[in-house]
Amino acid sequence: MRLPERQLAVLEAASATDERTVAEIAAAADLKPETAAGAAFDLADEGLVEVGSVADETLALTDEGRRYVDEGLPETRLYRAGRDAGADAEPVSMGAVIGEAELDGPEVDIALANFARKGFGRVDGGDLSVDPDADPDADPEATALAALADADEEGLGADALDADEAVIDRLDSRGLLAVAESVTRTVTLTDEGVDALMTGVEATETVGALTPELLASGEWRDAEFAEYNVEAEAETARGGRKHVLRRTADRVKDVLVGMGFKEMEGPHADADFWINDCLFMPQDHPARTHWDRFALDVDPMESIPDELMARVEAAHRDGWGLDGDGYHSPWSQDFAREVALRGHTTSLSMRYLSGVAGAELEPPQRYFSVEKVYRNDTLDPTHLLEFFQIEGWVMAEDLSVRDLMGTFEEFYRQFGITDIRFKPHYNPYTEPSFELFGEHPETGEEIEIGNSGVFREEVTGPLGVDCDVMAWGLALERLAMLTTGAEDIRDLHGTLADIDFLRNAEVSY
Ligand SMILES: N[C@@H](Cc1ccccc1)C(=O)O
Numbered sequence: 001m002r003l004p005e006r007q008l009a010v011l012e013a014a015s016a017t018d019e020r021t022v023a024e025i026a027a028a029a030d031l032k033p034e035t036a037a038g039a040a041f042d043l044a045d046e047g048l049v050e051v052g053s054v055a056d057e058t059l060a061l062t063d064e065g066r067r068y069v070d071e072g073l074p075e076t077r078l079y080r081a082g083r084d085a086g087a088d089a090e091p092v093s094m095g096a097v098i099g100e101a102e103l104d105g106p107e108v109d110i111a112l113a114n115f116a117r118k119g120f121g122r123v124d125g126g127d128l129s130v131d132p133d134a135d136p137d138a139d140p141e142a143t144a145l146a147a148l149a150d151a152d153e154e155g156l157g158a159d160a161l162d163a164d165e166a167v168i169d170r171l172d173s174r175g176l177l178a179v180a181e182s183v184t185r186t187v188t189l190t191d192e193g194v195d196a197l198m199t200g201v202e203a204t205e206t207v208g209a210l211t212p213e214l215l216a217s218g219e220w221r222d223a224e225f226a227e228y229n230v231e232a233e234a235e236t237a238r239g240g241r242k243h244v245l246r247r248t249a250d251r252v253k254d255v256l257v258g259m260g261f262k263e264m265e266g267p268h269a270d271a272d273f274w275i276n277d278c279l280f281m282p283q284d285h286p287a288r289t290h291w292d293r294f295a296l297d298v299d300p301m302e303s304i305p306d307e308l309m310a311r312v313e314a315a316h317r318d319g320w321g322l323d324g325d326g327y328h329s330p331w332s333q334d335f336a337r338e339v340a341l342r343g344h345t346t347s348l349s350m351r352y353l354s355g356v357a358g359a360e361l362e363p364p365q366r367y368f369s370v371e372k373v374y375r376n377d378t379l380d381p382t383h384l385l386e387f388f389q390i391e392g393w394v395m396a397e398d399l400s401v402r403d404l405m406g407t408f409e410e411f412y413r414q415f416g417i418t419d420i421r422f423k424p425h426y427n428p429y430t431e432p433s434f435e436l437f438g439e440h441p442e443t444g445e446e447i448e449i450g451n452s453g454v455f456r457e458e459v460t461g462p463l464g465v466d467c468d469v470m471a472w473g474l475a476l477e478r479l480a481m482l483t484t485g486a487e488d489i490r491d492l493h494g495t496l497a498d499i500d501f502l503r504n505a506e507v508s509y
Helices: 005-013 022-029 033-045 063-071 074-084 094-100 106-117 140-150 165-173 191-199 212-217 244-258 306-318 333-337 346-354 401-413 457-463 476-484 499-504
Strands: 002-004 049-061 121-124 127-130 177-189 202-204 269-271 339-341 365-374 386-396 421-427 430-439 446-455 468-475
Touching: 002 005, 002 033, 005 022, 005 033, 005 191, 005 202, 022 033, 022 177, 033 049, 033 177, 049 063, 049 140, 063 140, 074 094, 074 106, 074 127, 094 127, 106 121, 140 165, 165 177, 177 191, 244 365, 244 386, 244 476, 306 333, 306 457, 346 365, 346 386, 346 457, 346 468, 386 401, 386 476, 401 430, 401 446, 401 468, 421 446, 430 468, 430 476, 446 476, 457 468, 468 476
Parallel strands: 002 202
Antiparallel strands: 049 177, 121 127, 269 339, 365 386, 386 468, 421 430, 430 446, 446 468
16 A cells, blocks of 8 residues: 555554554654644545544633732732731721732722632621631642642643632632633544554655646656645634724724715814814813813914804804804914814814815715824723724704614614613714713623714804704724723723734624
8 A cells, every 4th residue: 555655654653552642643753743633634534543532621820810829819818918917816907908918909809709708707897807727728729720830831731730620610710710622633543554554555755735846847747745634733824914993994984885974084183173163162171271182383274264264263252043152252263273183083074064175065965984083081991092983974954863863773783783872961062962872792881982963053054054964973992892892992902902802803794
């Protein structure tokens, strides 16, 4: 019998009596594991070996688990600090013990819950007492964590970790260890395989890949090519991939175009006139101070039509429409011409509605943008200094709040989100106004996903629009949090982004 070299090597490395793993076979046959696996499957097709599989669980510490190995479990620290403070003799104030144990934030709750569960002592009316007979050194959870810390990076097989399943489950539910499941393939010779080896097998040369040399020399004509085996284990190859946020943005654009919207574009650095004054934001509004705004030290913007400037100024000073009274607060053209990074893309809506971005628009019209905005916020799990806003507006006769809500329901439904909620809100530029909320799929928390409303006459009038305009700004990152389940916006982009998340996150279609 003749077999390709690598198959022969695997056949010779396999045993009829001893189930060997692909890794062992690969080492013995001096092949890469994926090559050995491929050859083993080919031999199995020929009936010469049997390929089996063993499911394996490996346990490894999470970052939190590793920290507790170094610092001690929170409940143990609480116990020790309590004991040092004399709580084994009589109850002591819990606040002091917590401080001594250097517990803070969520660790306090973790410590208290597990302290009680493990019977380390009691907490009563703000006082803590510890049981002198408790022995945290004998705590099976701590012992299991220490054993895992001793195992190398690869973690430890569940059998190798000498711990109760209940302990492992508990550590898993505390998020202190991660369970990875893997399949190990094994190879054993069949009777036919043994026969073949006894009668003698010769190696044929096989070629794994076609090379330019083989082509040029013509040798490819006589070569025997190894067959591809798509089931062989192989290293994960990671190619380039569009960022999850970019893919979500593309998807949003597709959806809005599908709903009949056209895309707006315009400057990231814009005059305060377009960012705020057109929106009937008084010039002394707190959001217009240097606290919130990224002002730029550049020349003022001269290219604002004089008539439009005059109408906007009139709306601020004296009001617009029958009931309008204006603000009667200070207003200056110079401030209106100052340039800043836009804090919302509603500046684009103002440019388009006023007609300076193109032609004068006649109703009905629908426009959107998915663009970056800049705010001097404090970074936290739901706030970034730069984020993407999904801006949009519909201009038509006789729009109502039902149209606004219906548009959002339609939009979010395309992402599988069917439970958005509305809360009455205040914006200087819309009346009525609504904030939108969605439920986070992992935490169940209601998170704010957007702001919307129907533009006031003080906004549309000066722009020369005499029908209704409903409009909104939705946060792209928040939408991505709802669709991907990310709990911290900083996992999505920026220096703290979670690379595994970015590799694996799916965008809903
Ligand atoms: N500009 C608002 C969103 C919005 C746009 C248009 C109308 C109403 C609200 C924001 O950034 O929150």
